[in-house]
Amino acid sequence: MRLSPVFPLPLVFPILLFTGGCVAAAAGAGAAGAIYVIDRGAETSLLAPVPTVEASAKRVFGEMGIKETKTSTEQAGGGEKRVIEGTLDDREISVNIETAGTGSKVVVVARKSAVTWDKDLAKSILERIVEGTK
Numbered sequence: 001m002r003l004s005p006v007f008p009l010p011l012v013f014p015i016l017l018f019t020g021g022c023v024a025a026a027a028g029a030g031a032a033g034a035i036y037v038i039d040r041g042a043e044t045s046l047l048a049p050v051p052t053v054e055a056s057a058k059r060v061f062g063e064m065g066i067k068e069t070k071t072s073t074e075q076a077g078g079g080e081k082r083v084i085e086g087t088l089d090d091r092e093i094s095v096n097i098e099t100a101g102t103g104s105k106v107v108v109v110a111r112k113s114a115v116t117w118d119k120d121l122a123k124s125i126l127e128r129i130v131e132g133t134k
Contacts, residue, residue: 041109041122056132
């Protein structure tokens with residue numbers, strides 16, 4: 001007597017490939033912040049608290065010659081959100097940092113115009129912010 005497999009073999013490999021990528025991305029995000037390019041910039045989650053990430057972002061602004069134009073802090077629902085804005089040449093830079101669990105979620109946007117964004121610059125800024133929190 002022969003038993004039929006629960007999952008046909010051709011379906012197993014795509015499932016393994018798909019879930020393996022998710023596990024790798026999740027491990028990277030927990031370790032120190034896998035950086036994801038999004039529609040208008042880049043984002044990551046870090047284990048560092050909001051004040052540590054903010055200090056790193058301000059340091060990166062100085063190192064890269066980004067002129068800080070505005071900062072704001074909000075307290076809501078047991079967490080906090082801080083926004084740092086600045087300019088670099090013809091780009092408007094925005095760093096949004098908010099509490100996410102015991103760490104922080106960081107989103108960086110580098111806007112060229114009302115309808116275009118510099119994702120490479122946003123990613124570069126975020127990479128340096130992440131490095132500064134280690």
